[in-house]
Amino acid sequence: MDKKIEPSCPIPITDYPHILLAHGGGGKLMHQLLEKIILPSFDNPALNSRHDGAVLKMGQVRIAFTTDSYVVQPLFFPGGDIGSLAINGTVNDLAMCGAGPLYLSAGFILEEGFPMETLWRVVQSMKKAAQDAGVSLVTGDTKVVDRGKGDQIFINTAGIGLIKHDLNISPASVVPGDAIILSGDIGRHGMAIMSARENIGFESAIESDCAPLHEMVLKLLEEKIKIHCLRDLTRGGLAGGLVEIAETCNCRLEIDESRIKIREEVRSACELLGLDPFYVANEGRFIAFVPEADATRSIDILRQFDNGRESTVIGGVHESDAGLVVLKTIMGVGRIVDMMSGEQLPRIC
């Protein structure tokens, strides 16, 4: 049947005949997969916007719609577990569209032999996270695969939220003159997973920053901040998020290393493992692009929230012939920030 559809796969088979872990890592290989296979096949404006979710018109209302699968290992880690991650991750993707999250779906893929008690713990964690975020899980599905054909539990959540403003919050809306705001310290989620996975006893325990972000975003909107773009810093970290936006808006994003907060225990754990914290995944951090004139007021609003107390302007957007990210290091040197080919830490979410 499929023979008549399309000539052949556009990713050179000689380069990548098989899927690699890096194809799921939020870096260059994942982007190649998206650009060569997914986007051209399902070509439409919502998908092409390359945002965290799709913004859609349903009758008279505007909604956001998003999905993510969660395959994190281990299932439980300091500061969270696959259940809270599956709720907060999707809540945050809706928030990044400027939507108020309302309804979630859950699709479970369970491996035969998975302990019932562990499923119960995961579901209870989802329940608590959904209550905390004020969303309802309204529809679901459960599949079981044979032993050795899965890995304990995978969870997909999709979510829908209501958009009550008429801004176009999207990478394409970023313009020269915008300030770039970061909502707090970076690198904790990835390093919490690493410590749990490798059973590495770092000097101080590192907890994931996993948390819902929609209240901060909705408050910015309520206070009429003219948000141009939002991005939560999951796979690919701060660097991945910035590079992706720079490439879409075709601007030069300049950020100042000295303004980016990294906790001491995260910095030393990264040094120990040879990881760059700029690329480490977060699950409760986002960047906001707002007009320079709104920057101070935005910071004041974000700092009212426990999870936004360290919000700060980390840089700005400038005209450029091509999209790129420049980091002004603490030594005063400008360094171009590139995307990694994959994620430093596979199965981080």
Next chain:
Amino acid sequence: MDKKIEPSCPIPITDYPHILLAHGGGGKLMHQLLEKIILPSFDNPALNSRHDGAVLKMGQVRIAFTTDSYVVQPLFFPGGDIGSLAINGTVNDLAMCGAGPLYLSAGFILEEGFPMETLWRVVQSMKKAAQDAGVSLVTGDTKVVDRGKGDQIFINTAGIGLIKHDLNISPASVVPGDAIILSGDIGRHGMAIMSARENIGFESAIESDCAPLHEMVLKLLEEKIKIHCLRDLTRGGLAGGLVEIAETCNCRLEIDESRIKIREEVRSACELLGLDPFYVANEGRFIAFVPEADATRSIDILRQFDNGRESTVIGGVHESDAGLVVLKTIMGVGRIVDMMSGEQLPRIC
């Protein structure tokens, strides 16, 4: 963290300490999982309706929202593949809510080493199925798991559709006096998978009935048929769908074996393998509960469609103290139809 949440898992660990394949089979064990773990944890009216999707109010509009994960093996089978299944399955769940399907999400979980060319074929099949069903795939996610921790490819699709009528299409709306309509022959999807999986050369090739069903449903609605309930006959087959509805509406559903069409090649394949076609999964068949007075007109409408040409009334709904399904066999004997504990054929969708 999870210690303070809930005392303990309500499924007796002594009975089922671990997830079995049957917990994903659409039968009794899956219902136990839903009733003991999922429904009480996320208690809300949309989820509790136990329908194929959730019916929700978003601002001024009514929408349907649904999700399904697809783990079928083999990936390609006569009449379809995991890609067309992932589109049509979710389109059909929206149709069963009486919604016009509009937007789909796709979450891919790929196993490291999965051939890029096969991914391309699956995506092209999804593209074609989405075009045929008139839906747009607007948002997505890709995860990669290590070799041996997945099984080639799992696909989750979630979907949203617009509801333009004010009927309450749901198992709870079924009442005595309703006619039960079946949209065609049964058992083909399951037996097509079996033939592909076991490489059994049945005398005649059996093709899956995989197809979108929304056009038939929307036409019934357009013609003002007062639909009480719809159900597509996937996992658990015709028997599973009927028993689930009977238990929710607390009525006796009587169906007539002689009116249920099973193709000769499906019947002999089932006999050969010792399977009951009433429990075999379909991917392009549904049952509709309509008032007796609307039955003939409904049949006339459905028969205008290629895929509805064999639509027929197979029975009716009667008062009862408890929900049950009675099959009048071709010998004239009444037999109570029960739900299986699992699916006869694991990983059928």
